[in-house]
Amino acid sequence: MGEIYTAYCSRFAFVLFTFAMLSVQGLHAQEAADPAAGKKLFTANCASCHRLDRKLIGPPLRNIAQQRNRDWLHEWIRNNAALRDSGDRDARAIFEEYKGQIMTAFSQLSDQQIDDIIAYTSQPAAQPAAVSATATSGASAPNTGISANAFNLILLTITALLLLIIILLTKVLKMVYGMKYEGRLRELEKQRAVQKRLSFVEFFEKYTPGFVFFGLLFFVVAMYGAWVYLIAIDVNTGYEPIQPIAFSHEIHAGENKIDCQYCHSSAKHSKTAGIPSANVCMNCHRYIAEGPKTGTREIAKIYKAVGWDPDRQAYIPDYKPKPIKWVKIHNLPDFVYFNHAQHVVVGQIACQTCHGPVETMDTVYQYSKLTMGWCIDCHRATAVQMKGNPYYEKIHAQLAAKYGVEKVTEAMMGGLECGRCHY
C-alpha cells in the first residue's frame, strides 16, 4: 500500500517539486523542515490511516498545521493516549469524533521528522495535476478530442488533395503515352498474333521440366501456406481484450508484488483459477481509492459493484450488487478438461510458465498458444514433481525399475492419453 502511494507520488514528482519550492518560501516558521523527507515519512507511517484531502480511518491532514498548534501536534503524534489522559479537550474531542479509534503512538519520530511531515502536509493541493490525474473520462475527453478532430480533418484534406493529384497525373500520362506509342502498339499486336499460333501443347512440350518444377513448387508452397493458415485458426496468442475495469497486473503483481494466488485463490483448490470476487478487491481498495494511472475512475467501478460509499467509508445498506462482466482471455473448448490445482499445487508450476510475464502486463494478453500441441510438448518435457509426495512413492519405485531413470515425465505417466483431458 505504501508502495502504491510512492508510485503515485513519483508520477507527479515534478509538480510536487514545484510546490515544494513554493512552500519552502511560504512557510517561514520551519525553514529546516523538508517536505520531501516528510512525504517519505508520511507514506511509511501515516498513509495507512490518513489521506491529505479526505477522510480515511483518521481525519484528512492537509494544512493540519493551520488547524492545530504545532506543539500540540508533536505531543499528539508522539503519544496521543497520554495527551488524552492529560485531559486535553481537543484530544478528547477528536477521539470521540472518530468513535474511539485508537491511533498508534509514534514515539520514535524525532521533532525534526514530525516537522518534516507537517511541512509535507502543509503543501497546497496540486490542483492542475490533480485535475488531469483524477479527471473523469467525461472531463478529459474534450481536451484531447478537439485536437484529434482537427488533426483528422487536416489528414483527410491532405489525402483528398493527394488523390486528386494522382488522378490528374494518370490522365495526363495516358494522353502523352497515347500520342507517342499509338503506332508502336499496333505493330506489337501484330507480332503477338503471330506468337499466339504457337499452341499451348507445343509450349508445354518445350518447357516441360520447368512446368513440372514450378508446378510442384507451387503445390508445396500452397500446401504449406494452407497448413500454416489453417493451423493458426482460433489460436489467439496475443488476444488482449479491453476489460470493463482497466485493471493493471503491472501495478498489482509487478510493482506491489501481490502474490498471484492472493487474488486467484481457487487456483490451488479448483480447476479454475478464478477471477477474484469484488470483495477480495475490497480488502485493499477499502483504503486505496485512487490509482496512479487512472485515479479514482476505475476503482470507483469496484465500489459500484459492491456498493461501497467511499465518502462515508461504509457499505451502502441493502445494495443490489452489480457483478462485473470481465472478458475471458484464456478460452479452452468445452471438451477440454484442464485443472489449475493439478498444475499449481501438484505440478508446482509457476503461473508465468503458461501465462507469461503477467507482472509486466498493464493489460493482460494471451501469452501461450493454448493448443493441444503446446500442452503435449510440456507434458513430454516436464518432470513430475514426485519428491515429497507420498502419492507417487509406489509409482516412482515401479517406474524407476522400469525405465531406470530418475526423471519421470508426465508423458511416461500416461499424460499423453486422450482421456486425461477429454471426457
Add this chain to the structure above:
Amino acid sequence: MASAKKYWKGFGDLTSDPDSEAIETREFPTAIPIDPFLNGDGKAYDAQASRRDFLKWAGFSTAAATLAACEGPVVNAIPYVVKPDELNPGVADYYASTVYDGHDFSSVLVKTREGRPIKLQPNTSSGHYAYPNTRVQASLLSLYDIDCLKEPLIAGRAATWAQVDKRVRRDLDAATAAGQKIVLLTAPVISPTFSLLWKQFKQKYPSAEWVAYNPISNSGAVAAYQAVYGQTALPGYDFTKADVIVSVAADFLGDWFGGDHSRDYALRRNPNQAMSRHFQLESNLSLTGANADYRIPIKPSEQAQAVAQMYRAIAWGQQTRDPRIRAAIEALKKAGPAGLLVSGTNDGDVQLLVDAVNRKLRSRAYRPEAPVYLKAVTDAPVKGLISDMKDGRVGVLLSHRVNPVYDAPDSSAFVAALKNVKTFVSFDRRRDETASLAHVNAISHHAMERWGDAKPKIGIYTLQQPTIRPLFQSRQMEDSLIAWMGGVLEGVDAALANDSTATYIPPVTECKLTFHDLLKKNWTENILKGDSTWFSALRAGYYERRDELHPVSPADIDLSPALTRAENRYAKTGKIELQLYSEIGMGAGAQADNPWLQEFPDPLTRATWDNYLTISKVQADELGLKNWRDSKGALNGDRVNLSVKGRTVKNVPVLITAGQTYGSVGLAFGYGREKAGKTALINGNPIGVNAFQLYVDRDAIQTEVQIEKADGAHGFALTQLYDTMMGRGESIVKETTAQIYNRGKSDKSRYNPSEKLLTIDGKQPVSKVDMWAARDRSLGPWFNLSIDLNACTGCGACVVACHAENNVPVVGKDEVRRFRDMHWLRIDRYYASDMSYEKAEAEGRSEGRAFFRALEQPEENPEVVFQPVMCQHCNHAPCETVCPVAATSHGVQGQNQMIYNRCVGTRYCANNCPYKVRRFNWFRYAENDAFDFHMNNDLGRMVLNPDVVVRSRGVMEKCSMCIQMTQASILKAKREKRPLRDADLSTACATACATGALVFGDIDDENSEVHQLHDAEKNKRKYYLLEAVGTQPNVFYNLKVRNKIE
C-alpha cells in the same frame, strides 16, 4: 448344475420367431435411415442435383464453416461480487438433506456445484433410508422444471404474495366466522415440527382439520397395527434377522410400506455367509418375486387364502390343503424366530393374521416395537372430507402434494364436491389435474429449496435444508401458513396490497417466526435435548434417538372373525383377476413429467414411456391377443378395453409377459396423467392409461374383470427386445444353487467352469490364448468394477445415477422404439427355465429350437436374473482396434477411453463391440427443441454435470467408468500428499447401489475390497461376460447363487 438351465431373453428365443432369427444375423435391427433425408416421396432420386453437386456444396460449406470459425466469440466471465467462504468455483460441495415429496422418502447428500444441486447421492452415514431410489434421484430434475409455476396465482392470474395473503386470510376468517371447516389435505406428513405448527394454526383457526391422503392405500395394514398396538403406524421389519422370508405379494424391494428393505435383504443374500431363503407368492412378476428363491404363482384372490392357511398351520398346527404353499409353511415353521411372513395386501384382516403368525413364530425380523410412520394413513378421513365438501361444510380447502382429481378412484365425486368449496388453495408448483382447479395457487418450494424435517420411523429424525435459493417466487407451505396465522402482518398488509409488482418478496421475514426458526427451536428443545447440537445434526442430516424404542404389548384380539372374513373375502373368484401395482420407475405417478423416469426401463418388462396390461402367454392366446414386431424390430401390441365393476378404461395396450399368473392381469399406476406436463404427453395424449380409475374401493385386487379386444394397435418402446442370446446363454449369465456352491467351494468347475478354447495344443483356458501383449499395470491404480448378481435386485437406482452424473440425454419414446436409447448402463433381465440338455435328450427333443418349443410353457414361472451391463473396459478391446481415427483407446489406469472430439462417427466400434454398450448420438439432444425434455432450456441444463462434456451429434459415447470421478479422487490424493485410498474411489453406479452389488476400486491396492473380489482364488464366483471372446474386461461378475434345494 450350471449347464442345466436355459436362459432366454424374450419369447422370440423360445419360439421360432422369424423376426428373432433375422435379428440374430444382424448387429443393428435397422439399416441407416436415409428416408427422412429423401422426404419419403422418392423425388430426391429424380433431383437435378447430382452426387457431385452435393460434394461441391459439402466442400463449400465445410470451407465456409472453417473460415467463419476463425474468430472465436467473446466469452465473458462473471465472478461473484461477494464470494461465499465455503464455496470454490469448480469444486463440488455436499449437503446432507432429505427428499420427501409425499410419496418417496430418502436421506440424501446433495451434490452442488457453484450453488446449484446437480445430483442426489446416498447419505451413507445414516443407517435408515440412506439410499435414494430411482424416483428420489430423479426428483432433482423437477427443481429445474421450466413448466412449473413461477409465481403465485389468484384465479389463474399472476398475483403478489401480499394479494395472496390478503385473499386467503379473508377467506380463512370468513370460514371461521361461518362455522365452516378449514381443511388441509396433504400427502402423509411425517414432520414433527409441522405437527407443532399445525397445533398453533388450529389455535388461530379452531375449525381447521388436517387430512392425510395416500393415493395407494395402506389403510388395512395401518388399521391392523392400530388395532393390535394402538398406534397409527406400520410395523417395522429387520430383514437381516430373517433366515426364511415368505412374502405374499409384498413387493418389499419396491414400494411396499415405504421401502428401505433392499439393503437389509441383500446383506443376507451373500452365499459365503448364511443365506436367507425367500419364498414369494404373487400373481404379477414383481421385482421382489424376480429375486426370490422360490416363486409360487397364485391368483390375486388367493393371497388372503394363503395367509389364512399359514395362520391355521402355524398358530393352530393344522394341515395345509394347498400343496403349492406347503414348502413355504414348512420352512417358516422350521425357522421359527428366524422366519418372517410379510404381505402386500391392503386387507386389515389379513394383516392381523400376518401379525399373529409373526408373533407366534416370535420372529426376530418382525419389529412392531419399531413402528414406521411413513405412509401410515388410513382412508376414512378422505371419505369424510368428500362428503363434507359436498354438503358445503368446508369453507377453505388447502392442498399440498396431493392430486386426488387424478388418483382418487372417485375423482369425479371429488371434482363435483369441490364446487361447493368457497376457496381452494393449492400449494403445488405444477398446475396438475388438482392444482389447476384451485382458486389460489400459493406455490411452495421444491425439496431442494426448503427447510423441513421428518420422522419416518420411531427414533429416526431427518433434516431437510435448502441447497439453492428459491428459483422462483415460491414460498414454502409452512411459511404460508405462518403468514396466514401471523399477527405481525396486520400493519404491513394494507400498504403492500396495492403493490402489483411481482418482485415483492414473500413477507415471511416480517413474521415473528419463520418455519426455519420454529424448526431450529423444536429440534434443539424437543429432539436433540442437549445430546447434540443443531449444527452437527444439520451436518449429518439425521439424528437417531434410541431411547424412544420401547417394547410394545399387543392387545389380545379374537382373530376368528378376521380369519373367517379373510377366507371368505374373495369367495367369488373371477376368471380373470386384476392386480394393480406400482412400477419401480413411476410409482404413484407424481413425477409423470420427469423425463429420466419416463425413459427408465421397467426392470421386468424393459418397457419405457408406457404402462400396459401384463398378461400371460396362454391367457393372451386364449383371448386372441397378440404382440408382434414391426419391420424395424419394434414391438406392437393389441389393445383392450378393461372393465371393472362397471368402470371401463379404454384402449389399454397388452404386453405379454413372462411370470404373469394364468388367470390374472396386471396394470401399473402412475400413467394416464393429463395435466402433468409436456413430458407426460405424446402428441397431446397422456402416456399410458389411468389405472386409478379401476382402483375401486381402493383395493388393488379386482376380481370382476372384463377384457374385450379393442381396435387398433399400440407401439411399445422396449429397450431389450433383441430377444435372443445368440446361443451364448451360459457365457452371459451364470448361476448355481447354494447347495452346489457350498458343497463344492474348492472345486469351482462344478458351478463356474472356466471357458476353454480349442487350440493346436488342445483345449486351453481363455486366458492362455492371447495374441496381444499384456497391459502394463505399473503406472498407478488399475480400476476394476465388480458386479455381484446375487446382490443386484435390479432396482435401477444406478441407471438414474448414471444419467445424472454423465449428462446422458433423454431421447423420447419414438427414438427408443428405434433402439436409439442412450443409457450408458442397462440392467439386462434374463429369464431361465429349469430344463437340462440331459433331460431333453432323454425325452428326445434336444435339437435346436425344438428343444425350447417342446417345453411346457416355460414362460409361466421363469426364474429371473438381473445383470447390469455397461462398457466392460476390455484390456483387449475390439472397439479400439477398429476405430480409424483412434478416438477410443486404453488408458494406463485400465479405462477404455472414448474421445468425443476425435470421433467421426463411423460406428465401427459399436459394430465390433461384443457387449453392445456403445451408444451413438443420432441427433444433437441438447439445445434442440425436437427433444423437448430438459436439455433444451437454460433452466433444465442447470442439472448438467459441468465436469462431463455434453456430446454432440454424430459421435459415439459410452460408459467412461466415471473417469471424471476417478481423476478427481486421484488429484485429491495428490494434493493432500497421500497414497490413494479405497474409500476415495467410486463410480456413480457403485455410489448409488443400496445393496453393494457394484464394487469399484483399484485392484493393485491390496487393501481394497475389489482386490479381494478380483482374486479368483478367493472369489470363486468371479466370471467374465463372454470370456471366450478374449476381451479381458475390467468389469467382472459374480455369479448368482439361489438358495434352493434340488
